[in-house]
Amino acid sequence: MTAASASLDTLLAWIRTESPTREAAGVNRMMDLVVAHVREAPVAVERIPGREGLGDSLVLRAGPRTDAPAILLMSHLDTVHPVGTLARDLPLRIEDDRLYGPGVYDMKGGAFFALEAFCDVARRGSAARPLCFLFTPDEEIGSPTTRPIIEALGSRAACVLVTEPARDGGRIVTARKGVGRFEVHVEGRPGHSGSAHREGRNAIYEAARQILSIEAMTDYARGITTTVGQIAGGTAPNTIPQHCRFPVDLRVATVADGEALAARILGLAPSHPDFRLAVTGGMNRPPYELSEGTAKLFAHARALAAEVGLDLVSSAMTGGGSDGNFTAALGVPTLDGLGIDGDGAHTLQEYGLISSIAPRRHVMMRLLETLQ
Secondary structure (H helix, E strand, C coil), rough: CCCHHHHHHHHHHHHHCCEEECCCHHHHHHHHHHHHHHHCCEEEEEEEEECCCCEEEEEEEECCCCCCCEEEEEEEECCCCCCCCHHHHHCCEEEEEEEEEEECHHHHHHHHHHHHHHHHHHHHCCCCCEEEEEEEHHHHHCCCCHHHHHHHHHEEEEEECCCCCCCCCCCEEEEECCCCCCEEEEECEEECCCCCCCCCEHHHHHHHHHHHHHCCCCCCCCCCEEECCCCCEEECCEECEEEEEEEEEEECHHHHHHHHHHHHHHCCCCCCCEEEEEEEEEEEECCCHHHHHHHHHHHHHHHHHHHCCCCCCCCCEEEECCCHHHHHHHHCCEEECCCEEECCCCCCCCCHHHHHHHHHHHHHHHHHHCCC
């Protein structure tokens, strides 16, 4: 068996290990696979127990034992696909260059080849500075338990490399929108829809008014989008609903817009005194704006990619958030989208391109060896 085929077999084992965020046992099995992979390498392992019913985190350290700021790699091992997706809706399979399976693109493919590069550099002793690799269990739900770890490690790092998947045909990510999440609860007054309609106050009707106001905050020219993707309310078809609840998703390109839009959403007021409105939430991920340091980091990566004939291109600011938002907001040069190329994240058509693994693994290895 060649090294390439052995590597692919190991990646297939990762994909077979289903690990949706809320299934802590599955996520921890993924953490076990990472620990097993580094067992023969000169890598120090710190396992941080999970909180709030979520999986553990791993911090791997290698390279020179100095006080110099480290190169921080970040990967998450949780996915959005529920257990059983592999057996029912998205079976593991290879079709030409495409490797299909839950989480292969977002982001087990990138996490795996980055770990291989990390271990290779550790064995060769060729790292330019200390290396730190953080694996997290909760990125897909906004990193509620790991943000403090990310920010603590990021604040001490020279730069950050994130193995989220490549975008739009292999493009690297150098900027992401910030993400806000809110919950809105509307309370009206119940009543019989036939005999007491006049006395009732329909919470769903009021929620509809509020949703129109929220959706109208979208401003494509400024990179602002607001989305109400779910709604729940009422008890029966013949009852004026007393309650209605819905979440709000906010995406913004700048910190200033995040503050302004969050204030507008939190400041929503009922259209009539008979309704009550409660809004909670805030900015979940700060905007990841392109900085001079990140631009230099990208230029360096592009030069390294040219060694193997790979033309790295930076994408426009993407709407999806990642843990890179947290480190970029700290002012740390952050390069994202370094993972596998492919498509279909969060869908039942998710796939990674096998041919993208080797060149991107090379770029990751050379980054770890050359970043000063």
